Amino acid sequence: VLRNVVQPLEAELASANRELHEAEKRIDPLKTKLEMDRSAENEAELQAARREVDRLRQKRDAVQSRIPRYLKAYAVSEGKPADARLQRKGDPRQAGPTVPRGFLQVLGGQRLTDPNAGSGRRELADWVIQANTPLAARVLVNRVWQQHFGEGLVRTPSDFGSRGQPPTHPELLDWLARFIIEDSGRPWSLKRLHRLIMTSATYQQAVVADESALNRDPRNELLWSFRRRRLSAEEYRDALLMTSGVLNRSPGEGHPFPPEPFKFTQHKPFVAVYDTPRRSVYLMQQRIKKHPWLEVFDGADPNAITAQRPLNTTPIQALTVMNDPLVHQLAERFAERLLNAAATDQSRLDWAFGVLLCRAPTEPERELSLAFLQEVRESLGESQQSGRDAERAAWASWVRTVWAGNEFVFLD
Structure with missing residues (x-):
């Protein structure tokens, strides 16, 4: 076709x-x-x-209009295989001897058995994941560990060499690497690795205050307690979508890009934000500009490789949660769910705390919440807003304060 x-x-x-x-x-x-x-x-x-x-x-x-629409993606195709020549002093005009295609000498130095078979990409992938050179597996499991615990077993996730930090638990790192390579169920399965880590006793610990352990291991390298970790920008947005009942769990689809031919230039680049109720992994990313939500909450730079994200706490983050149009829309949806789920303020607080924080409210929290709701209702009454609309607005204001709180934003 x-x-x-x-x-x-x-x-x-x-x-x-x-x-x-x-x-x-x-x-x-x-x-x-x-x-x-x-x-x-x-x-x-x-x-x-x-x-x-x-x-x-x-x-x-x-x-x-006669051209059928079809999905497009950048891809590579096989060309004529050729070996590169050494460039003396890095100058392409001073070509030196030919260097046969192969793997890094320090990791095995394998050569292509048939130099004319193709580009060698398939062979390179096989060399990277070979069982007798577990570096790729170590790096992979360390990145997954870092995602769950905030810090990896190796604190320099992009440097496992002499300039990087040694692993805090070398035997555990090697065991996890061997697990993902030799797993009889499904080798190199990230899903099984995530399940293994998240069902472990180490991951299921809570954040505890132990002065004796803190004095002996102030950096918690021995993992005697769970490390309190702030939700990433994507996790935070997904949590708002889920608790508001708006999250669409279906896979992402194509974005509504402008029709071709494109007329964007260096001085008039393509910039857009496409809102979606799907998970943040399906957000449209552009290299020259971060998504507004990801930019505020320390999302990765799409124009660079980011091994570890910076962690900043700024007033803009709290102001975004309280004033962003998306957050207001989600808060309205949550408030509507809440009004339909329970009939009294007490039962609504029980329901809301269960959905948002997975626990019941304490008595001081209950009193503070009721006082806050009463103050908002009085303010809404002065603006001639009443009835169900006023109730929805009051609870929407309340939920935004919970969404901005540490207990919702941090995993402990």
């Missing part, structure tokens, strides 16, 4: 775009000519040129 239908139409579209571009180039000179001599002949020539542009634009749009 691509070869027989799409490619001929795309060639026709390219030709139509060239015709349109040439016709559009005639407009400005004709405008200048008319300004210098406003004769009927020049006016007629300009109008004729504009009609021609309109005709060619309609022709271009008609061809474009």
Whole structure:
């Protein structure tokens, strides 16, 4: 279909775009000519040129509408295999001897058995994950450990060499690496690795205050307590979507990008934000600009490799949770769920605390919440808002304070 239908139409579209571009180039000179001599002949020539542009634009749009929409992705294809030559002093003009394609000498130094078989990408992947060189497995399990505990067994996740820090638990690191390589159920399964870590007694610990242990191990390298960890930007957004009842668990789909051909340039780049109720892993990312929510809550730089994210606590974060339009919309949805789930303030507090914090409210929290709700209701009454709308607004204001609190934002 691509070869027989799409490619001929795309060639026709390219030709139509060239015709349109040439016709559009005639407009400005004709405008200048008319300004210098406003004769009927020049006016007629300009109008004729504009009609021609309109005709060619309609022709271009008609061809474009006939092209079937299909998913596209950047990919690579096999080319003619060739070995690179050494560049003396890094100068490409001073080519040295040919270097046969192969793996790093320090990790085995394997060579291609058939240099003419292809690019060697498949062989490179096999060399990286070979069982007798478990470096890739160690790096992988360390990254997964870091995601769950905030810090990896190796504190320098992108440097396992001499300049990096040694692992705090070398035997555990090697055991996990061996587990993911030799797992009889499904080797290299991240799902099984996540399950193994999250069902362990170490992960299921709570944050505890132990002065004796703190004095002996102030950095908690022995993992005598769970490390309190702030939710990542993506986790935080997903938690808001889930507790508000808005989260769409279905896989992501294509984004509504502008139609081709693109006319973006270095000085007029493509910038957009596409809201979605799906998980944050499906957010559209662009290299030149962070998503607004991810930027506020220390999301990774999409233009760089980020092994460890910075952790900042700023007033902007609290202001975002209290004032962001998305948070207000989700708070309204949560309040509507709450009003439908329970009939009294006491039962609504029990339901809300169970959904948001997975526990019942304490008496001081209950008294503080009821006083807050009463104050908001009085304020809404002064603004002539009453009935169910006022109740929804009061509870929406209350839930935003919980969403901004440490107990919701931190995992302990």
